[in-house]
Amino acid sequence: MDTPASADREGISRIERMCIERGLKMTGQRRLIARVLSESEDHPDVEELYRRAVAQDSRISIATVYRTVRLLEEKGILERRDFGGGRARYDQADRGQHYHLIDVDTGKVIEFADPRHQALAQEIAARLGFELVDHRLEIFGRRFPEGKAPPGPRRPAKPQDET
Protein backbone atom coordinates (compact mmCIF):
# COMPACT_ATOMS: atom_id res chain seq x y z
CA MET A 1 0.00 0.00 0.00
CA ASP A 2 1.23 3.52 -0.53
CA THR A 3 1.86 5.77 2.38
CA PRO A 4 0.50 9.18 1.50
CA ALA A 5 3.19 11.76 2.30
CA SER A 6 5.18 9.12 4.06
CA ALA A 7 8.00 11.23 5.45
CA ASP A 8 7.42 14.91 4.97
CA ARG A 9 3.95 15.90 6.08
CA GLU A 10 3.52 19.00 8.15
CA GLY A 11 3.48 16.94 11.28
CA ILE A 12 6.85 15.35 11.86
CA SER A 13 7.74 15.93 15.46
CA ARG A 14 11.20 16.77 16.63
CA ILE A 15 11.55 13.45 18.36
CA GLU A 16 10.26 11.52 15.40
CA ARG A 17 12.97 13.15 13.35
CA MET A 18 15.56 12.00 15.87
CA CYS A 19 14.16 8.48 15.65
CA ILE A 20 14.44 8.50 11.89
CA GLU A 21 17.99 9.80 12.07
CA ARG A 22 18.83 6.82 14.21
CA GLY A 23 17.19 4.46 11.78
CA LEU A 24 14.34 3.33 14.01
CA LYS A 25 11.37 1.69 12.39
CA MET A 26 8.54 4.19 12.71
CA THR A 27 5.28 2.61 13.61
CA GLY A 28 2.11 4.51 14.30
CA GLN A 29 2.62 4.00 18.02
CA ARG A 30 6.16 5.28 17.99
CA ARG A 31 5.13 8.27 15.96
CA LEU A 32 2.41 8.98 18.47
CA ILE A 33 4.68 8.70 21.47
CA ALA A 34 7.25 10.86 19.73
CA ARG A 35 4.63 13.52 19.16
CA VAL A 36 3.35 13.40 22.72
CA LEU A 37 6.88 13.71 24.01
CA SER A 38 7.72 16.56 21.67
CA GLU A 39 4.67 18.44 22.84
CA SER A 40 5.42 17.87 26.51
CA GLU A 41 7.05 20.68 28.41
CA ASP A 42 7.14 18.75 31.64
CA HIS A 43 8.53 15.45 32.92
CA PRO A 44 5.82 12.85 32.48
CA ASP A 45 6.02 9.34 33.82
CA VAL A 46 4.97 6.35 31.74
CA GLU A 47 1.45 6.35 33.07
CA GLU A 48 1.02 9.96 32.09
CA LEU A 49 2.55 9.45 28.65
CA TYR A 50 0.17 6.58 28.14
CA ARG A 51 -2.78 8.74 29.13
CA ARG A 52 -1.78 11.49 26.74
CA ALA A 53 -1.16 9.03 23.94
CA VAL A 54 -4.42 7.15 24.38
CA ALA A 55 -6.25 10.44 24.30
CA GLN A 56 -5.05 10.90 20.72
CA ASP A 57 -5.36 7.33 19.56
CA SER A 58 -6.55 4.48 21.69
CA ARG A 59 -4.76 1.82 19.69
CA ILE A 60 -1.74 1.73 21.96
CA SER A 61 -0.93 -0.28 25.02
CA ILE A 62 1.07 0.70 28.06
CA ALA A 63 3.56 -2.06 27.34
CA THR A 64 4.46 -0.28 24.14
CA VAL A 65 4.97 2.96 26.00
CA TYR A 66 7.33 1.20 28.37
CA ARG A 67 9.18 -0.42 25.50
CA THR A 68 9.42 2.83 23.62
CA VAL A 69 10.74 5.04 26.39
CA ARG A 70 13.28 2.37 27.13
CA LEU A 71 14.35 2.34 23.51
CA LEU A 72 14.51 6.11 23.33
CA GLU A 73 16.59 6.19 26.45
CA GLU A 74 19.03 3.68 24.99
CA LYS A 75 19.25 5.79 21.85
CA GLY A 76 20.05 8.87 23.88
CA ILE A 77 16.85 10.66 22.98
CA LEU A 78 15.35 10.58 26.46
CA GLU A 79 16.80 10.66 29.92
CA ARG A 80 15.26 8.85 32.80
CA ARG A 81 14.83 10.85 35.98
CA ASP A 82 13.88 10.04 39.50
CA PHE A 83 12.28 12.79 41.51
CA GLY A 84 11.26 10.50 44.31
CA GLY A 85 7.67 9.74 43.38
CA GLY A 86 8.36 6.03 42.90
CA ARG A 87 7.95 6.24 39.13
CA ALA A 88 10.56 6.95 36.51
CA ARG A 89 10.04 10.19 34.66
CA TYR A 90 11.38 11.26 31.32
CA ASP A 91 13.17 14.30 30.08
CA GLN A 92 14.29 15.11 26.56
CA ALA A 93 18.02 14.59 26.33
CA ASP A 94 18.82 17.47 24.00
CA ARG A 95 17.57 20.37 26.04
CA GLY A 96 21.06 21.22 27.23
CA GLN A 97 22.39 20.79 30.71
CA HIS A 98 19.81 21.81 33.24
CA TYR A 99 18.81 20.94 36.77
CA HIS A 100 15.67 20.63 38.81
CA LEU A 101 14.23 22.30 41.82
CA ILE A 102 11.44 20.38 43.49
CA ASP A 103 8.98 22.24 45.67
CA VAL A 104 8.70 20.00 48.71
CA ASP A 105 5.22 21.19 49.52
CA THR A 106 3.58 20.89 46.13
CA GLY A 107 5.90 18.49 44.32
CA LYS A 108 6.16 20.85 41.39
CA VAL A 109 9.36 20.65 39.39
CA ILE A 110 11.12 23.72 38.06
CA GLU A 111 14.02 23.56 35.65
CA PHE A 112 16.99 25.85 35.84
CA ALA A 113 20.41 26.17 34.32
CA ASP A 114 23.64 27.22 35.95
CA PRO A 115 26.92 26.88 34.09
CA ARG A 116 28.97 27.00 37.28
CA HIS A 117 27.85 23.58 38.38
CA GLN A 118 29.13 22.00 35.22
CA ALA A 119 32.61 23.37 35.81
CA LEU A 120 32.54 22.35 39.43
CA ALA A 121 31.42 18.84 38.63
CA GLN A 122 34.12 18.55 36.03
CA GLU A 123 36.76 19.68 38.46
CA ILE A 124 35.60 17.33 41.18
CA ALA A 125 35.50 14.36 38.86
CA ALA A 126 39.03 15.15 37.74
CA ARG A 127 40.20 15.48 41.33
CA LEU A 128 38.86 11.99 42.01
CA GLY A 129 40.46 10.58 38.88
CA PHE A 130 37.38 10.46 36.65
CA GLU A 131 36.29 12.07 33.49
CA LEU A 132 32.86 13.62 33.70
CA VAL A 133 30.20 11.64 31.89
CA ASP A 134 27.08 13.22 33.31
CA HIS A 135 25.82 14.88 36.42
CA ARG A 136 22.55 15.64 38.10
CA LEU A 137 21.59 18.21 40.65
CA GLU A 138 18.29 18.36 42.43
CA ILE A 139 17.39 21.07 44.84
CA PHE A 140 14.51 20.61 47.24
CA GLY A 141 13.07 23.87 48.39
CA ARG A 142 10.18 25.54 50.07
CA ARG A 143 8.56 28.65 48.70
CA PHE A 144 9.39 31.62 50.90
CA PRO A 145 6.57 32.05 53.41
CA GLU A 146 4.34 34.61 51.78
CA GLY A 147 1.30 33.08 53.39
CA LYS A 148 1.78 30.41 56.01
CA ALA A 149 3.30 27.22 54.67
CA PRO A 150 3.10 24.72 57.52
CA PRO A 151 6.26 22.64 57.88
CA GLY A 152 5.55 19.74 55.58
CA PRO A 153 6.75 16.15 55.59
CA ARG A 154 10.42 15.42 54.97
CA ARG A 155 9.55 13.41 51.90
CA PRO A 156 8.22 15.63 49.17
CA ALA A 157 4.73 15.24 47.82
CA LYS A 158 4.60 13.09 44.72
CA PRO A 159 6.35 15.29 42.22
CA GLN A 160 4.10 16.95 39.71
CA ASP A 161 5.08 19.38 37.08
CA GLU A 162 4.91 23.11 36.93
CA THR A 163 2.58 23.03 33.98
Added chain:
Amino acid sequence: MDTPASADREGISRIERMCIERGLKMTGQRRLIARVLSESEDHPDVEELYRRAVAQDSRISIATVYRTVRLLEEKGILERRDFGGGRARYDQADRGQHYHLIDVDTGKVIEFADPRHQALAQEIAARLGFELVDHRLEIFGRRFPEGKAPPGPRRPAKPQDET
Protein backbone atom coordinates in the same frame (compact mmCIF):
# COMPACT_ATOMS: atom_id res chain seq x y z
CA MET B 1 13.03 -9.10 84.47
CA ASP B 2 16.12 -7.03 84.90
CA THR B 3 18.08 -5.92 81.91
CA PRO B 4 21.73 -6.38 82.74
CA ALA B 5 23.46 -3.13 81.78
CA SER B 6 20.32 -2.00 80.06
CA ALA B 7 21.59 1.15 78.42
CA ASP B 8 25.33 1.37 78.66
CA ARG B 9 26.88 -1.87 77.51
CA GLU B 10 29.84 -1.76 75.21
CA GLY B 11 27.62 -2.53 72.28
CA ILE B 12 25.16 0.28 71.77
CA SER B 13 25.46 1.38 68.21
CA ARG B 14 25.37 4.96 67.14
CA ILE B 15 22.09 4.50 65.39
CA GLU B 16 20.55 2.67 68.31
CA ARG B 17 21.42 5.65 70.44
CA MET B 18 19.64 7.91 67.99
CA CYS B 19 16.61 5.66 68.12
CA ILE B 20 16.55 5.82 71.89
CA GLU B 21 16.87 9.60 71.82
CA ARG B 22 13.78 9.69 69.68
CA GLY B 23 11.91 7.40 72.04
CA LEU B 24 11.60 4.43 69.72
CA LYS B 25 10.78 1.09 71.23
CA MET B 26 13.93 -0.98 70.88
CA THR B 27 13.24 -4.52 69.85
CA GLY B 28 15.90 -7.07 69.08
CA GLN B 29 15.29 -6.61 65.38
CA ARG B 30 15.62 -2.85 65.51
CA ARG B 31 18.77 -3.13 67.56
CA LEU B 32 20.17 -5.49 64.98
CA ILE B 33 19.31 -3.28 62.03
CA ALA B 34 20.71 -0.29 63.89
CA ARG B 35 23.95 -2.14 64.41
CA VAL B 36 24.19 -3.31 60.82
CA LEU B 37 23.58 0.23 59.62
CA SER B 38 26.09 1.69 62.03
CA GLU B 39 28.72 -0.72 60.81
CA SER B 40 27.99 -0.04 57.15
CA GLU B 41 30.29 2.32 55.33
CA ASP B 42 28.42 1.99 52.08
CA HIS B 43 24.87 2.54 50.81
CA PRO B 44 23.08 -0.76 51.12
CA ASP B 45 19.65 -1.45 49.74
CA VAL B 46 17.01 -3.27 51.75
CA GLU B 47 17.92 -6.65 50.33
CA GLU B 48 21.52 -6.15 51.34
CA LEU B 49 20.61 -4.91 54.81
CA TYR B 50 18.46 -7.96 55.22
CA ARG B 51 21.32 -10.24 54.18
CA ARG B 52 23.69 -8.63 56.64
CA ALA B 53 21.15 -8.75 59.42
CA VAL B 54 20.18 -12.38 58.86
CA ALA B 55 23.84 -13.29 58.93
CA GLN B 56 23.94 -12.14 62.55
CA ASP B 57 20.57 -13.39 63.66
CA SER B 58 18.13 -15.21 61.47
CA ARG B 59 15.07 -14.22 63.47
CA ILE B 60 14.23 -11.27 61.31
CA SER B 61 12.09 -10.90 58.23
CA ILE B 62 12.55 -8.62 55.27
CA ALA B 63 9.22 -6.97 56.02
CA THR B 64 10.70 -5.73 59.26
CA VAL B 65 13.71 -4.34 57.44
CA TYR B 66 11.41 -2.44 55.11
CA ARG B 67 9.34 -1.18 58.02
CA THR B 68 12.41 -0.15 59.95
CA VAL B 69 14.21 1.79 57.24
CA ARG B 70 10.98 3.57 56.54
CA LEU B 71 10.65 4.48 60.20
CA LEU B 72 14.25 5.61 60.43
CA GLU B 73 13.81 7.74 57.35
CA GLU B 74 10.75 9.40 58.86
CA LYS B 75 12.71 10.06 62.01
CA GLY B 76 15.49 11.70 60.04
CA ILE B 77 18.06 9.04 60.89
CA LEU B 78 18.38 7.68 57.38
CA GLU B 79 18.11 9.20 53.95
CA ARG B 80 16.77 7.33 51.00
CA ARG B 81 18.85 7.52 47.84
CA ASP B 82 18.34 6.50 44.30
CA PHE B 83 21.42 5.72 42.27
CA GLY B 84 19.49 4.22 39.42
CA GLY B 85 19.69 0.53 40.25
CA GLY B 86 15.95 0.23 40.69
CA ARG B 87 16.20 -0.22 44.44
CA ALA B 88 16.18 2.42 47.14
CA ARG B 89 19.43 2.69 49.02
CA TYR B 90 20.09 4.16 52.42
CA ASP B 91 22.57 6.62 53.76
CA GLN B 92 23.05 7.82 57.31
CA ALA B 93 21.57 11.27 57.62
CA ASP B 94 24.10 12.73 60.00
CA ARG B 95 27.27 12.36 58.02
CA GLY B 96 27.18 15.95 56.89
CA GLN B 97 26.45 17.22 53.45
CA HIS B 98 28.13 15.05 50.87
CA TYR B 99 27.60 13.97 47.31
CA HIS B 100 28.15 10.90 45.20
CA LEU B 101 30.19 10.03 42.20
CA ILE B 102 29.10 6.90 40.42
CA ASP B 103 31.57 5.04 38.23
CA VAL B 104 29.53 4.30 35.13
CA ASP B 105 31.59 1.25 34.26
CA THR B 106 31.63 -0.49 37.61
CA GLY B 107 28.69 1.09 39.40
CA LYS B 108 30.84 1.86 42.40
CA VAL B 109 29.78 4.84 44.47
CA ILE B 110 32.29 7.28 45.92
CA GLU B 111 31.35 9.98 48.39
CA PHE B 112 32.80 13.43 48.31
CA ALA B 113 32.20 16.78 49.91
CA ASP B 114 32.41 20.21 48.41
CA PRO B 115 31.20 23.22 50.32
CA ARG B 116 30.85 25.34 47.18
CA HIS B 117 27.84 23.41 45.97
CA GLN B 118 25.92 24.15 49.10
CA ALA B 119 26.37 27.88 48.62
CA LEU B 120 25.47 27.65 44.97
CA ALA B 121 22.35 25.63 45.64
CA GLN B 122 21.33 28.10 48.30
CA GLU B 123 21.79 31.00 45.95
CA ILE B 124 19.86 29.36 43.14
CA ALA B 125 16.98 28.44 45.38
CA ALA B 126 16.80 32.01 46.59
CA ARG B 127 16.89 33.34 43.05
CA LEU B 128 13.89 31.16 42.24
CA GLY B 129 12.05 32.25 45.34
CA PHE B 130 12.65 29.20 47.50
CA GLU B 131 14.43 28.48 50.69
CA LEU B 132 16.83 25.57 50.46
CA VAL B 133 15.54 22.43 52.16
CA ASP B 134 17.91 19.86 50.73
CA HIS B 135 19.91 19.16 47.62
CA ARG B 136 21.53 16.24 45.89
CA LEU B 137 24.32 16.06 43.41
CA GLU B 138 25.34 12.96 41.56
CA ILE B 139 28.25 12.86 39.20
CA PHE B 140 28.60 10.02 36.73
CA GLY B 141 32.16 9.52 35.64
CA ARG B 142 34.55 7.20 33.94
CA ARG B 143 37.94 6.41 35.35
CA PHE B 144 40.62 8.04 33.25
CA PRO B 145 41.82 5.57 30.62
CA GLU B 146 44.87 4.01 32.17
CA GLY B 147 44.22 0.83 30.25
CA LYS B 148 41.55 0.82 27.61
CA ALA B 149 38.07 1.39 28.95
CA PRO B 150 35.69 0.70 26.07
CA PRO B 151 32.83 3.20 25.84
CA GLY B 152 30.26 1.62 28.08
CA PRO B 153 26.47 1.77 28.13
CA ARG B 154 24.78 5.06 28.88
CA ARG B 155 23.00 3.61 31.84
CA PRO B 156 25.43 2.78 34.60
CA ALA B 157 25.89 -0.71 35.85
CA LYS B 158 23.78 -1.48 38.89
CA PRO B 159 25.43 0.70 41.48
CA GLN B 160 27.57 -1.13 43.94
CA ASP B 161 29.65 0.35 46.64
CA GLU B 162 33.28 1.11 46.85
CA THR B 163 33.74 -1.24 49.76
Added chain:
DNA sequence: ATAGGTGCAAAAAATTTGCTTGGAT
Protein backbone atom coordinates in the same frame (compact mmCIF):
# COMPACT_ATOMS: atom_id res chain seq x y z
C1' DA C 1 -1.52 -4.64 80.87
C1' DT C 2 -1.18 -2.85 76.53
C1' DA C 3 0.31 -0.29 72.68
C1' DG C 4 2.88 -1.31 69.29
C1' DG C 5 6.29 -4.54 66.68
C1' DT C 6 7.00 -8.90 64.02
C1' DG C 7 6.45 -12.80 60.81
C1' DC C 8 4.22 -14.69 57.12
C1' DA C 9 1.93 -14.61 53.15
C1' DA C 10 -0.96 -12.12 50.26
C1' DA C 11 -1.59 -7.67 47.94
C1' DA C 12 0.03 -3.68 45.45
C1' DA C 13 2.60 -1.09 42.34
C1' DA C 14 5.87 -0.57 38.64
C1' DT C 15 8.00 -2.66 34.96
C1' DT C 16 9.31 -6.50 31.92
C1' DT C 17 8.50 -10.39 28.94
C1' DG C 18 6.60 -14.58 26.13
C1' DC C 19 3.94 -15.44 22.52
C1' DT C 20 0.99 -14.65 18.62
C1' DT C 21 -0.49 -11.44 15.31
C1' DG C 22 0.31 -7.28 12.63
C1' DG C 23 2.84 -3.83 10.05
C1' DA C 24 7.16 -1.32 8.17
C1' DT C 25 10.71 -1.74 5.05
Added chain:
DNA sequence: ATCCAAGCAAATTTTTTGCACCTAT
Protein backbone atom coordinates in the same frame (compact mmCIF):
# COMPACT_ATOMS: atom_id res chain seq x y z
C1' DA D 1 8.86 -11.69 2.30
C1' DT D 2 11.15 -10.72 6.57
C1' DC D 3 11.99 -8.99 10.65
C1' DC D 4 10.80 -6.28 14.06
C1' DA D 5 6.88 -4.11 16.74
C1' DA D 6 2.45 -4.33 19.28
C1' DG D 7 -1.06 -6.24 22.16
C1' DC D 8 -2.37 -8.87 25.88
C1' DA D 9 -1.77 -11.19 29.82
C1' DA D 10 1.23 -13.47 32.72
C1' DA D 11 5.55 -13.03 35.14
C1' DT D 12 9.06 -10.32 37.76
C1' DT D 13 10.64 -7.18 40.98
C1' DT D 14 10.28 -4.06 44.74
C1' DT D 15 7.64 -2.52 48.49
C1' DT D 16 3.49 -2.49 51.44
C1' DT D 17 -0.07 -4.50 54.33
C1' DG D 18 -3.62 -7.55 57.01
C1' DC D 19 -3.77 -10.33 60.68
C1' DA D 20 -2.62 -13.34 64.52
C1' DC D 21 0.90 -13.53 67.81
C1' DC D 22 4.65 -11.70 70.63
C1' DT D 23 7.34 -8.24 73.48
C1' DA D 24 9.27 -3.85 75.29
C1' DT D 25 7.77 -0.59 78.24
